[in-house]
Amino acid sequence: MTGATATATYPRKNRRRPSRGIGSTAGFLALSLSVYAVVGVLWGLLRPGYEATVDDAGAVSLVPAFNVEFTAFITFVVATGLLGALLALVMFVSSPHTRGSLMLLWVTVCTFFGAVVFFSAGNVVTHLIHPVPDLENVEPGSSMTLVPGITAGIGLAAAPFMASLAYWCAVLVSPPETGTDQSPAMF
Template identity: 25%
Template sequence: MAVSEAAEAPSRRRLHVGATARTAMAVFALAVGANVAWAVPWGLLRPAQRVSIGPDGQAWSDAAALAVQFPQYALWVIVSSIVAFVVSIGAYRRSLAARNLWTMAAVVFSASIGALMAFDLGNWLSTVAHPMPAPQDIEPGGSVEIALVLSGRVGVLAAAGIAALSYWVSAWVTESESGEDS
C-alpha cells in the first residue's frame, strides 16, 4: 500500500489573511498610533486647574480654569476627527482590493478606539503632570493646582461619524467619477 506524499507531510495550516483584514489591522495601528502621538503633548501641556481652599476648608475652583475645559474638550474632538478623516481617506485610497462595508466598519471602529485612547491617555498624563497633593499638605486659605480632567466621552461619536462619512463619500465620489467615464 503506497502512502501519498500528502499523507506523509505533516499537515500545515496557513493562515490566509485577506485584503480586508490586512487593511483593518493597518488602519487600527495607524489610528491608534496617530491619536497617541498627539495625545501625549495634549495631556502633558494641558493647563492645571487652580483650586482655592477657604478658611473653613471648603474648596472652590477658579472660574478661568473652568473656562479651559471646553476648549480642551473641543480640541480633542477636532483633532480626533481630523485623524479619523485622514485614516478613512487613506484606507479607501490605498486599499483597492478591500473597498467594502467591512473595511468601513474597521475604519469607524479604529477611529473610535483611537479617539478613546487619546482621551484617556490625555487625562492620565494630565494627572501625572499635575498630581493631587496630599490632604495634610493643603492649608486652609491657600490654593493648589490639580489636573484638569475632562469627562464626557460622547465626543468619540464625532470621530466615528467623520470616519464613516468620509469613507462613504469617497466611495460615492469614486462611483460617480467612474460612471462619467463610460
C-alpha cells in the same frame, strides 16, 4: 556520524497566508490605535489648568481663567474628529481592494476605539503631570496647577462620525475603477 552535523528537513506545512483584506484591516487597527495614543499623550501634555494659590488660612484660591473644562473637551472633540477623517482617507486611498460598506463599518469601529484610547492616554498623562495635591501637606503661599477632570460623553462620537463621513464622501467622489462598468457602490 562523527564530525558532521545532521540537518533535518522538515516538510513545510501548508499555511494559508491571510488575505490582503485581513492584512489591511489589521494594519488599519494598529495604525489608528497607535496614532490616537500618541496624539492623546500630546493632548494630555497640553491640557490647560487653573492656577491656584494656598493662602495663610489654608484655603485655595483660583486665579480667574477661561473655562478650561470646555477647552479640554472641545480640543478632544476636534482632534479626534480630524484624526478620524484623516485616517479614513488614508485607508480609502491606500487600500482600494477593500473599499465597501464593510470597510466603512470597520473604519468607524476603529476610530471609536481610537477615541477611547486617545481620551484614556490623555487623562493618564494629565494626572501624571498634574497630580491632585494633598492639601494637608501644602504650605501656605505655594502655587499649583489644578487640571479638572472631564468626561468624554458624546465627544466619543466625533471620531467615528467624521471618519465615516470622510470615507463615504471619498467613495462618492472617486471615479469608477478601470475595467468595470459600474461605479463604486457602498451598499
